[in-house]
Amino acid sequence: MEKLRTFGEIRIIPETIGEAGLERDVSICPEVVQGVLDNTDLSVTDPFHVHFVIEKFIERIHVSVDVIGSVHTLCSRCLAPMTQDVNLHLNSDYLSAASDMQGNLEAQRQARETGYYRKEIQLGEYIVSELVLSLPIIYLCSQDCKGLCSNCGTSLNEGPCACSQQWDPRFQKLAALKNNIRR
Ligand SMILES: [Zn+2]
Ligand SMILES: [Zn+2]
Known part of the structure; x- marks a missing residue:
């Protein structure tokens, strides 16, 4: 598999693509x-794998991309180290840019699935912006992560802490009270 040092190297020159289209697999270095990602809370230790298929139609070029990798971070609730898998499926049409379109064509997208190109399709730029958007704001080691006790800081995923045992009798009384009210 071809190893790339930058996302910018993922470029396609439509003129060079024949009727059969194009399919490629590349890997991107973890440092890249x-x-x-430009986020100090995330660390990438393994290469990302990018697979893309290009189909040429009369007035448009269709690109489908799979991006597979993983990022390491800490759970937002319990602070345990965790790995978030990235498995991104992208589809975009590319149309020939109008002559009055200026500057960065990625910024000219009117719809998420329609991009523009001049001589080259800057596929890497599209992949980067979708990759950044796809990442969650909050990372959870599991959907039902119980987090840390706000009193003693113990991870409640490992079972109740001493504080909750102290509180138990009160909760039991409260539960009994609620039951009485219901009756
Ligand atoms: Zn957690
Ligand atoms: Zn506690």
């Missing part, structure tokens, strides 16, 4: 992925 880490660089584009």
Whole structure:
């Protein structure tokens, strides 16, 4: 598999693509992925794998992309180290840019699935912006992570802490009270 040092190297020159289209697999170095994510809470230790298929139609070029990798971080609730898998499926049409379109064509997208190109399709730029958007704001080691006790800091995923045992009798009384009210 071809190893790339930058996402920018993922470029397609439509003129060079024949009727059969194009299919490619590339891998992106962990440091490069880490660089584009630009988030000190995330670390990337393994290469990202990018697979893309290009189909040429009369007035448009269709690109489908799979991005597979993983990032390491800490759970937002319990602070345990965790790995978040990245498994991104992208689809975009590319149309020939109008002559009055200026500057960065990625910024000209009117719809998420329609991009523009001049001589080259800057596929890497599209992948980077979708990759950054796809990452969660809050990372959870599991959907039902119980987090840390706000009193003693123990991870409640490992069972109740001493504080909750102290509180138990009160909760039991409260539960009994609620039951009485219901009756
Ligand atoms: Zn957690
Ligand atoms: Zn506690």
